[in-house]
Amino acid sequence: GATGATGLTGANGTDGTDGAVGATGLTGANGTDGADGADGDPATNITTNLVQNTTTGVITYTNEVTANQTAIVISADANNSIAAGSDGGAYLKINLGGRWTNSNTSTNLNSNGTVAPIFGTEDYKDGGASFYQVSGNTLIIVESGRYDIRANLSLLGINSSGSSEARTNANARIAINGTAIGARGASGYIRYASNQTQSSIHMSEILELNANDVVTILMYREANSGTVRFNAAGESSFIINKLR
Structure with a gap:
């Protein structure tokens, strides 16, 4: 017979x-x-x-566009005493000095060309070995400049078996x-009479010195030949003091 009508669709099954x-x-x-x-704020976005x-x-x-600008701290002008210190800052190298006294009391100073043994004991030396170096009876200047040099020599006449100790006159330069x-x-001058047996010499010079110059005190005999110490x-x- 004829197909019957389609029934109702059933409910969906589970997935x-x-x-x-x-x-x-x-x-x-x-x-x-x-x-x-948007552009950043230049006040807070800095790459300098x-x-x-x-x-x-x-x-x-x-600066921000990688262009370099420089500031010169030390002038290149002649006779400028300012230099760069170890940290790059300006450093004025003046009034750096040293002082020494004698320890030798045996050298005869009344003799032409004798180098006075004045550098026996160091009292002070500014800058360590950066400015002054002692070698025996000499002082080596490390850095060129203008220096104030002073020497004070206290002298004693020595008795001899004859009369040569009288009227000595040791000189120095x-x-x-x-x-x-200079x-x-x-x-x-030492008369060596009436208890006058001592004398002294005092010298001062302001000199332009070069690096590695050697400073000494030279002694000379002017009068009698007696021993002077x-x-x-x-x-x-x-x-010595560095002035500039």
Whole structure:
């Protein structure tokens, strides 16, 4: 006979279990770039730099567009006494001095060309070995400049078996690299009578010196040949100061 009418659709059944995840597909092409963001605040987005050369003292400033600007701390003008210190800052190297006294009381100073043994005991020496170095009876200048040099020599006449100790007159001069320079100290006269057995010489010079110059005190005999020595340890002195 004829097919009967379709019955009502039944309710949906429960979902089945999910299948396994498929393989990842190929990466798609990059999208177009987005619009530029707004400029940052220059007050808070700073890329500058400031450095100082510790050898020359020059300060270099690098601004936001990496352009360098420099500030000269030490002038290159002639006769400038300012230099760069160990940290790059300006360093005025003046009034750096030293003082020594004698420890030798046996050398005869009444003899032409004798180098006075004045550098026996160091009292002070500014800058360590950066400015002055003692070698035996000599002082070596480390840095060129203008120096104030002073020497005070306390002298004692020595009795001899004859009469040569009477009327001696030891002289002295400051010498640079073995050559006497400047005034002669000639006040070392010793009569050696009526208990007058001592004398002294005082000298001062302001000299332009070069690095590695050697400073000494040269002695000379002017009168009688008797022996003359430093009077006592620590009574004679040598002082030097760098002026510029």
